Amino acid sequence: MLRKIVLVMGVFAIAALGLSLVSAQDTMGSSVMVSPDGEIVIGVAAALSGEGLAPLGEDIVRGAQLANINRPTVKIGDVEFAVSLDPQDDTCAAEGGQAVANRYVSDERVVAVVGPMCSSACRAAGPIFDAAGYTSISPSCTAPDLTDGTFASFNRVVPTDAFQGVVDAEFVFNTLGITRIATIHDGSPYGEGLVTVMAEAFTELGGEVVFQDAVNVGDTDFRALLDRVADADPELVFFVGFIAEGSRLASQRFDAGLDEVAFMGADGIFSPDFISTAGEAAEGVYVSSPTPSSEIYDAFVAAYVEEFGVEEPSGPYHANAADAYNVILNAIEAVGTVDDNGDLVIDRAALSEAIRATTDYEGLIGTITCEENGECASAAITIYQVMDGAFVLASETMESE
Amino acid sequence: MTDSQSHDAAPQPGTVDMITTTLLKNTLYNPLRLAGGLLLFLLVYVAVTNIASGNYTLEAFVRQSITGLAQGGIYALIALGYTLVYGILLMINFAHGEVFMAGAYVGFFAINAMEQSGMLADHTFLALLITLMVGVVASVTIALLLERIAYRPLRGAPRLVPLITAIGASITLQQLFLRLFGPDPRVYPRVNLYILPGIFRDLECAEVSGAQVCKGLDLIDGLYRVDVLGMNLRIRPVFFLVAFFAIVLMIALWFFVQRTKTGKAMRAVAEDKNAAALMGINVDRVIATTFVLGAALAGAGAVLFALYNQQVTPFMGFVPGIKAFTAAVLGGIGNIPGAMLGGFFLGIVESTGPALLGISSQLKDVIAFGLLVLILIFRPTGIFGEVLAEKKA
Numbered sequence: 001m002l003r004k005i006v007l008v009m010g011v012f013a014i015a016a017l018g019l020s021l022v023s024a025q026d027t028m029g030s031s032v033m034v035s036p037d038g039e040i041v042i043g044v045a046a047a048l049s050g051e052g053l054a055p056l057g058e059d060i061v062r063g064a065q066l067a068n069i070n071r072p073t074v075k076i077g078d079v080e081f082a083v084s085l086d087p088q089d090d091t092c093a094a095e096g097g098q099a100v101a102n103r104y105v106s107d108e109r110v111v112a113v114v115g116p117m118c119s120s121a122c123r124a125a126g127p128i129f130d131a132a133g134y135t136s137i138s139p140s141c142t143a144p145d146l147t148d149g150t151f152a153s154f155n156r157v158v159p160t161d162a163f164q165g166v167v168d169a170e171f172v173f174n175t176l177g178i179t180r181i182a183t184i185h186d187g188s189p190y191g192e193g194l195v196t197v198m199a200e201a202f203t204e205l206g207g208e209v210v211f212q213d214a215v216n217v218g219d220t221d222f223r224a225l226l227d228r229v230a231d232a233d234p235e236l237v238f239f240v241g242f243i244a245e246g247s248r249l250a251s252q253r254f255d256a257g258l259d260e261v262a263f264m265g266a267d268g269i270f271s272p273d274f275i276s277t278a279g280e281a282a283e284g285v286y287v288s289s290p291t292p293s294s295e296i297y298d299a300f301v302a303a304y305v306e307e308f309g310v311e312e313p314s315g316p317y318h319a320n321a322a323d324a325y326n327v328i329l330n331a332i333e334a335v336g337t338v339d340d341n342g343d344l345v346i347d348r349a350a351l352s353e354a355i356r357a358t359t360d361y362e363g364l365i366g367t368i369t370c371e372e373n374g375e376c377a378s379a380a381i382t383i384y385q386v387m388d389g390a391f392v393l394a395s396e397t398m399e400s401e
Numbered sequence: 402m403t404d405s406q407s408h409d410a411a412p413q414p415g416t417v418d419m420i421t422t423t424l425l426k427n428t429l430y431n432p433l434r435l436a437g438g439l440l441l442f443l444l445v446y447v448a449v450t451n452i453a454s455g456n457y458t459l460e461a462f463v464r465q466s467i468t469g470l471a472q473g474g475i476y477a478l479i480a481l482g483y484t485l486v487y488g489i490l491l492m493i494n495f496a497h498g499e500v501f502m503a504g505a506y507v508g509f510f511a512i513n514a515m516e517q518s519g520m521l522a523d524h525t526f527l528a529l530l531i532t533l534m535v536g537v538v539a540s541v542t543i544a545l546l547l548e549r550i551a552y553r554p555l556r557g558a559p560r561l562v563p564l565i566t567a568i569g570a571s572i573t574l575q576q577l578f579l580r581l582f583g584p585d586p587r588v589y590p591r592v593n594l595y596i597l598p599g600i601f602r603d604l605e606c607a608e609v610s611g612a613q614v615c616k617g618l619d620l621i622d623g624l625y626r627v628d629v630l631g632m633n634l635r636i637r638p639v640f641f642l643v644a645f646f647a648i649v650l651m652i653a654l655w656f657f658v659q660r661t662k663t664g665k666a667m668r669a670v671a672e673d674k675n676a677a678a679l680m681g682i683n684v685d686r687v688i689a690t691t692f693v694l695g696a697a698l699a700g701a702g703a704v705l706f707a708l709y710n711q712q713v714t715p716f717m718g719f720v721p722g723i724k725a726f727t728a729a730v731l732g733g734i735g736n737i738p739g740a741m742l743g744g745f746f747l748g749i750v751e752s753t754g755p756a757l758l759g760i761s762s763q764l765k766d767v768i769a770f771g772l773l774v775l776i777l778i779f780r781p782t783g784i785f786g787e788v789l790a791e792k793k794a
Binding site for chain 1: 461464465468469471472579583584585586588591624635637706710711712714715716717719720721751752753755756761762763765766
């Protein structure tokens with residue numbers, strides 16, 4: 001019996017090894033061929049399920065879809081090729097990022113990917129895209145170390161948290177005049193990264209971080225933690241994570257007697273869903289977000305509202321997703337060639353280079369110029385406050401460099 | 402079990418001296434127990450130093466215990482369902498967390514409709530009772546369907562098979578609710594249920610046409626500052642309501658199992674299904690009844706949970722389900738008072754543990770599950786598990 005099991009396992013192991021070798025050979029240094037009546041497929045990886053995550057992921061997909069509606073084809077010479085999207089669920093987790101990345105690299109029609117959504121997923125997808133020679137542009141992965149040169153395939157059109165954290169700290173210390181804060185994150189690379197940057201910047205400004213802790217995603221009762229926060233007596237609670245935990249913390253803080261203590265979150269809770277879930281507890285909450293404010297952006301939001309029949313976008317990243325889509329299409333136009341059969345040929349390595357060579361593209365989030373490490377966003381962070389059930393501006397938009 | 406019995410048999414029983422020696426021997430000769438004992442000692446040491454350094458006060462302990470009590474009550478209500486089904490079928494119903502979720506979800510539609518129609522404001526008590534009923538009925542329906550579709554056809558199969566089915570059923574139910582109602586959380590309305598205006602004379606008072614009218618204690622949404630023994634506490638009556646509810650239901654369940662004819666049949670089926678069938682007991686019906694009982698408790702717990710935590714999502718049953726299962730094992734799976742005790746123990750340890758040891762709240766599950774391991778090292782069948790285990794053997 002045991003021998004049989006070992007035998008079967010051995011066969012599987014050899015088969016898996018063989019398959020991985022074959023797939024590696026297939027994709028290394030490859031190019032994509034698209035026939036004239038075929039479609040250029042762009043992957044969109046975002047969280048489409050999951051409590052408090054799906055609204056953010058849906059927003060990214062809609063942003064890309066709207067961009068696709070506005071610009072449905074790529075023109076190479078005088079031949080037009082249709083572009084279609086392939087949205088997949090990255091579950092905002094490392095396993096999900098891995099799964100979607102594997103799915104995309106096994107489908108050689110996929111030219112490039114918008115996404116993944118969360119830094120954990122981006123970190124997991126990076127090595128897989130790298131190995132397959134793919135390229136991706138994330139509209140929302142903000143962890144600072146993603147662009148430290150580890151991943152050739154990773155680009156982003158969203159400012160790094162290294163910037164958002166500093167803006168948040170300056171806002172709390174200078175604008176609100178608060179000197180004692182408590183920080184809570186959700187244990188994700190995004191949450192921990194942004195909290196660390198913010199706490200460092202805040203301490204440098206002269207403030208004091210009186211309590212630091214984290215919550216587990218999926219937990220429902222944070223009252224004991226908030227009770228500890230209350231004992232440390234901060235003037236503001238800074239939380240980085242997503243809607244589910246954010247809205248629970250915001251609601252339950254009253255049970256711990258934090259009525260007079262301000263609550264601030266970041267882009268992970270910048271969604272009307274946060275307000276509808278937390279209800280009255282959302283009132284007065286500050287939220288920082290890289291959501292731009294400009295005329296072309298407002299026009300885009302108006303089109304979004306009309307197209308999808310919603311009152312407002314369900315997350316902060318629709319513009320970033322649209323820009324990511326357009327940067328990819330620009331790069332395809334730059335490197336795509338039509339061969340003798342009339343097929344479009346896109347070399348993956350050239351595409352990757354073309355994306356990083358993007359300069360002065362006027363996107364929705366501002367002027368996009370990519371650097372060698374994949375950092376493409378001209379950073380702009382705005383801080384909002386919830387007033388009467390809606391986000392209103394609490395500060396001027398702060399831009400980097 | 403076996404090794405502790407062999408040690409127990411060695412010395413002469415009776416004198417206190419002998420008992421201490423046995424205990425000491427049991428601990429010292431068993432490396433696992435020795436390690437467990439050392440770990441326990443370390444935990445106590447860390448806690449004591451933390452208290453001695455003034456970082457942890459009795460006030461904080463009491464405050465955190467109160468929230469832990471409510472959480473524990475919810476765990477206990479779910480754990481009773483696990484324990485009942487395990488006691489009878491020796492099967493772990495991993496979809497029980499989803500039965501809990503279904504109760505909260507369907508209860509939401511009821512209470513939301515009643516809020517829209519204004520009934521919730523006019524006849525609060527009646528509306529809450531209806532919501533509770535709807536939640537219970539929904540949970541019971543789901544559990545009956547589960548039993549009929551997923552478990553009954555596999556009753557003769559090896560024990561691993563229904564376990565896998567249960568996990569499958571759990572995921573299926575989650576995804577079903579996700580597709581039906583979407584991933585966005587549903588939010589229970591805030592409910593004010595005023596009781597006992599005669600006793601709580603100075604609460605929620607307002608001037609109504611010149612006269613002072615007091616509504617009494619707000620049982621659900623109320624939050625009161627109370628000073629007891631120099632401790633400044635913030636108390637939500639709903640926490641005590643949940644704990645009280647859990648205890649009452651546990652006692653009712655215990656009486657049902659011990660004193661009624663159906664209960665007797667349940668115990669008979671637990672002992673030996675075939676013999677029970679030969680004695681003229683309808684085994685299928687008894688098993689269905691067990692699922693109904695467990696689901697009813699979970700449904701009631703779910704509505705209570707949602708009343709003070711507001712948010713309801715397709716995934717809300719997963720974590721409490723796992724915790725409740727832990728609670729059931731902690732108390733001795735198959736044992737009714739054990740599940741209850743395990744639930745409260747887990748709830749309180751979870752909420753007081755991190756602050757007591759002065760570590761991150763993220764580690765509260767580590768503390769809870771670590772204690773589970775420790776307890777299982779010293780009592781492999783859980784706190785109350787032994788009696789039943791012997792009966793089975």
